[in-house]
Structure formats: structure tokens, C-alpha cells
Amino acid sequence: MFVLILDDAPLNNLLMVEAIRDLPGCIPRDFLDPADALAFVREDPEEIGVAICDFEMPGMSGIDFIRTARMVAGFEHVPVIMVTSLDQRSLRREALAAGATDFLNKPFDPIEVRSRVTNLLALNQARRVQIDRVAWLDREVKAATALIAAREREIINLLMKAAEHRxxxxxxxxxxxxxxxxxxxxxxxxxxxxxxxxxxxxxxxxxxxxxxxxxxxxxxxxxxxxxxxxxxxxxxxxxxxxxxxxxxxxxxxxxxxxxxxxxxxxxxxxxxxxxxxxxxxxxxxxxxxxxxxxxxxxxxxxxxxxxxxxxxxxxxxxxxxxxxxxxxxxxxxxxxx
Incomplete structure (x- = not known):
């Protein structure tokens, strides 16, 4: 599952990639430009397990990126971690309102990054399993309903055949x-x-x-x-x-x-x-x-x-x-x- 990393500083991206590279089932994809990251989101949002984005970027802030990405069908529930050196409560509230899931402070601790990404990947996977379970149950209900409807039609046909004899x-x-x-x-x-x-x-x-x-x-x-x-x-x-x-x-x-x-x-x-x-x-x-x-x-x-x-x-x-x-x-x- 992909972990999207967005930061306009190449060194920060490199450090983030190194922190999570060997996590099981994790494929880091890093971007310097928010437009490129959004193109990746639109291409296959279902394959993104977690997104990590910086707050301060030229052209588009991390909050604007989150708000825009959340409008992409399939990305609505992907966990998003915002990375910032600022510790303002108003900023965090705005980020949460835009759709941020968690926060990391700069300079970030690689061990903390691994733990948070691991936990959020697990949560996202559990959500996907639940969705699959709901879809399976829906198919089972539809199949059972179709069987009942077929039996009702069979009963009706038998009654009509009996009536036709008269x-x-x-x-x-x-x-x-x-x-x-x-x-x-x-x-x-x-x-x-x-x-x-x-x-x-x-x-x-x-x-x-x-x-x-x-x-x-x-x-x-x-x-x-x-x-x-x-x-x-x-x-x-x-x-x-x-x-x-x-x-x-x-x-x-x-x-x-x-x-x-x-x-x-x-x-x-x-x-x-x-x-x-x-x-x-x-x-x-x-x-x-x-x-x-x-x-x-x-x-x-x-x-x-x-x-x-x-x-x-x-x-x-x-x-x-x-x-x-x-x-x-x-x-x-x-x-x-």
C-alpha cells in the first residue's frame, strides 16, 4: 500500500522515506510539488494507505492540499498526517477541519513516524476489511432476496397452472x-x-x-x-x-x-x-x-x-x-x- 509523502524540501522527503521504507506492506511515494501529489491521488486513491504532507509549501499549503484531496472520490477516509514546525492551536483546528487525521512536529522522530504510520495503516486496513465485509453481506442479502423472489414466482406459476386446468x-x-x-x-x-x-x-x-x-x-x-x-x-x-x-x-x-x-x-x-x-x-x-x-x-x-x-x-x-x-x-x- 502506498504512503504518499509531500514536502517541498527534498531532504525532508528523503528522511521520511528512509524512516518508513522497510515497514511491511509500505511503498513510499514522495513528491515535491502539491500538483504532482494531487495527480497521484486522483489516479488511484484506493491504493493510498496513508498520506503525509508538510504545512508550509509554496503555491499550495498543506491545508489546501488536504482540502482538495478530500474531494477526490476514494480518498475521503485515507488517514492524513500533517507535518509542521508550528504549534499553533488555531492551525491544528484548521487542519482538522480540512481533514487532517494526525500531526507530526518538525524535526520529526523517525521512530515516532514509523509508529504513527504503522498504526494508521492498520486502521485504514481495518476500515477496508469492514467495507469488504459490508459488501459481502450486501451481496448475500441480495442473493437471498432473489431466491425468495424466485420461489414466490414459482408459487404463483403453480397456482396459475392449477387455475388454468379449470x-x-x-x-x-x-x-x-x-x-x-x-x-x-x-x-x-x-x-x-x-x-x-x-x-x-x-x-x-x-x-x-x-x-x-x-x-x-x-x-x-x-x-x-x-x-x-x-x-x-x-x-x-x-x-x-x-x-x-x-x-x-x-x-x-x-x-x-x-x-x-x-x-x-x-x-x-x-x-x-x-x-x-x-x-x-x-x-x-x-x-x-x-x-x-x-x-x-x-x-x-x-x-x-x-x-x-x-x-x-x-x-x-x-x-x-x-x-x-x-x-x-x-x-x-x-x-x-
């Missing part, structure tokens, strides 16, 4: 809904991480349909009142399937499953929530889900045109849907057109 349209439907959820959430300027979570969690919004009888789920005509009530149970059943998980993503999916059929005016199900009492996740998915349902062929109806579906969303804005979510969806569609 309804062959489910897979395509949830993919389109997730795309629309992303569009709405981005237009609402939600954080990227939140957008990703909402998109993925939304794929489980109809998981409760696993419990709906085939005769109702695949009925080609309109449902009777009793059949409609049975179909509506899928929202609450979806919540029950997903609730209780320690996963934040699955908790979000449970929230969506339970609330994506609530209405802004309070006329939805299963809880009759209204307005902002409905979680934003449910309000977003409600718009995406209905738009895709309208524009898709179903056993009981033909697909609507995009224009007719948009007109329906606009007509139901403030009644069925959160107006902000409808506006965000339509703006997003316009932006992608």
Missing part, C-alpha cells in the same frame, strides 16, 4: 391484466418496485375461481341469480387461499383477490367498500380486469371493440371505477399507441 382462458387473461396493471401503475408514477409487485400479484386475482363449479365457470349463457352469487364467492375464496402468507407479494395478491370486484360507488362485492376505502391495488386491477373481460370472447358473449370498451370505462368512471385509475389507463394507452 379455465383455459385464465393464463392469457392474467397476462393481459398484468400488462394493463403495469401501464396504470406507471402512469400513476408508482415506484418501479411497487409496479413490479402489483403486476405480478395481479396474476392471482382470480385464483378463487378454482372453487367455482365447472357448470358455472364454463356456462355458455347468462348466469342465474343463484349462479351469479356462487361466482361472486371467488373473490373472498381467493383471499382465503392467499391470506396468512409471510410473503409481502402473496399478501398483496390476497388484497387484490378480495377487492378487485369492489366498486368506487360502494356497489361491489364482497365487502361493499367504496372510494379510497378500496385499496389502490384493487382499484387498479378492477380497471385492467374489466377492460380485458370486455375485449375478450367469453362463452356467454363476443368481444367488444376497443372503442366500445373505452367508452364503457369512461361512462363508469366515478361509479364502478376510480376516476384516477381510468384516466391513468387511457393516458397510458394513448402514450403506447
Amino acid at each position: 379455465d383455459t382462458e385464465t393464463g392469457n387473461h392474467v397476462a393481459r391484466v398484468a400488462e394493463s396493471v403495469t401501464l396504470i401503475a406507471e402512469e400513476l408514477e408508482l415506484a418501479p418496485e411497487r409496479v413490479e409487485q402489483l403486476s405480478l400479484a395481479s396474476t392471482m386475482h382470480d385464483v378463487g375461481k378454482i372453487s367455482v363449479p365447472d357448470a358455472i365457470l364454463r356456462k355458455p349463457g347468462r348466469l342465474s341469480e343463484e349462479e351469479r352469487r356462487e361466482m361472486e364467492t371467488h373473490a373472498e375464496r381467493g383471499r382465503r387461499i392467499l391470506e396468512g402468507s409471510a410473503s409481502h407479494l402473496v399478501q398483496l395478491a390476497a388484497e387484490i383477490a378480495a377487492t378487485h370486484h369492489e366498486r368506487w360507488d360502494g356497489g361491489g362485492y364482497p365487502a361493499g367498500l367504496s372510494g379510497e376505502d378500496i385499496p389502490l391495488s384493487g382499484r387498479i386491477v378492477a380497471v385492467a380486469d374489466v377492460y380485458d373481460a370486455l375485449t375478450s370472447d367469453r362463452p356467454y358473449k363476443k368481444a367488444w371493440s376497443h372503442t366500445d370498451a373505452v367508452l364503457h370505462l369512461q361512462a363508469e368512471s366515478g361509479r364502478h371505477f376510480d376516476p384516477a385509475c381510468v384516466d391513468a389507463f387511457l393516458k397510458g394507452l394513448g402514450r403506447r399507441a
Whole structure:
């Protein structure tokens, strides 16, 4: 590790180099000109273990050198020893404020120089080890988080495969809904991480349909009142399937499953929530889900045109849907057109 030595007097540099030359892991680099020393600092600040600079130099004082060097990324925490023949308290305070770590008086004692450099090198090395340790822990946490996220995605995929066995349209439907959820959430300027979570969690919004009888789920005509009530149970059943998980993503999916059929005016199900009492996740998915349902062929109806579906969303804005979510969806569609 380099020990930077800066003094405009060649003899002082020579004596300092001799004092520390044989210290283990120490490579002295001496400079007479502060500009040359700063160029060395900027070149590879991470390789400098300790810097030693004189106070009185022509053109740039030791304090000015320290203040300038401290602005170099990677040099912020390198120990700096200031060497001076002056013993003024105000000078030391100014040097400490500029970033000096320690002081040596002239004429300096080679044994004292060796001891101080050795101690400061050890402190700097310990700091580097700690930084490496923190970086390693950060990598481990990210790896563990990625593994958890991968397992959550695997669980979601398995649930969706189970749902597809009951309804062959489910897979395509949830993919389109997730795309629309992303569009709405981005237009609402939600954080990227939140957008990703909402998109993925939304794929489980109809998981409760696993419990709906085939005769109702695949009925080609309109449902009777009793059949409609049975179909509506899928929202609450979806919540029950997903609730209780320690996963934040699955908790979000449970929230969506339970609330994506609530209405802004309070006329939805299963809880009759209204307005902002409905979680934003449910309000977003409600718009995406209905738009895709309208524009898709179903056993009981033909697909609507995009224009007719948009007109329906606009007509139901403030009644069925959160107006902000409808506006965000339509703006997003316009932006992608």
C-alpha cells in the first residue's frame, strides 16, 4: 500500500522515506510539488494507505492540499498526517477541519513516524476489511432476496397452472391484466418496485375461481341469480387461499383477490367498500380486469371493440371505477399507441 509523502524540501522527503521504507506492506511515494501529489491521488486513491504532507509549501499549503484531496472520490477516509514546525492551536483546528487525521512536529522522530504510520495503516486496513465485509453481506442479502423472489414466482406459476386446468382462458387473461396493471401503475408514477409487485400479484386475482363449479365457470349463457352469487364467492375464496402468507407479494395478491370486484360507488362485492376505502391495488386491477373481460370472447358473449370498451370505462368512471385509475389507463394507452 502506498504512503504518499509531500514536502517541498527534498531532504525532508528523503528522511521520511528512509524512516518508513522497510515497514511491511509500505511503498513510499514522495513528491515535491502539491500538483504532482494531487495527480497521484486522483489516479488511484484506493491504493493510498496513508498520506503525509508538510504545512508550509509554496503555491499550495498543506491545508489546501488536504482540502482538495478530500474531494477526490476514494480518498475521503485515507488517514492524513500533517507535518509542521508550528504549534499553533488555531492551525491544528484548521487542519482538522480540512481533514487532517494526525500531526507530526518538525524535526520529526523517525521512530515516532514509523509508529504513527504503522498504526494508521492498520486502521485504514481495518476500515477496508469492514467495507469488504459490508459488501459481502450486501451481496448475500441480495442473493437471498432473489431466491425468495424466485420461489414466490414459482408459487404463483403453480397456482396459475392449477387455475388454468379449470379455465383455459385464465393464463392469457392474467397476462393481459398484468400488462394493463403495469401501464396504470406507471402512469400513476408508482415506484418501479411497487409496479413490479402489483403486476405480478395481479396474476392471482382470480385464483378463487378454482372453487367455482365447472357448470358455472364454463356456462355458455347468462348466469342465474343463484349462479351469479356462487361466482361472486371467488373473490373472498381467493383471499382465503392467499391470506396468512409471510410473503409481502402473496399478501398483496390476497388484497387484490378480495377487492378487485369492489366498486368506487360502494356497489361491489364482497365487502361493499367504496372510494379510497378500496385499496389502490384493487382499484387498479378492477380497471385492467374489466377492460380485458370486455375485449375478450367469453362463452356467454363476443368481444367488444376497443372503442366500445373505452367508452364503457369512461361512462363508469366515478361509479364502478376510480376516476384516477381510468384516466391513468387511457393516458397510458394513448402514450403506447
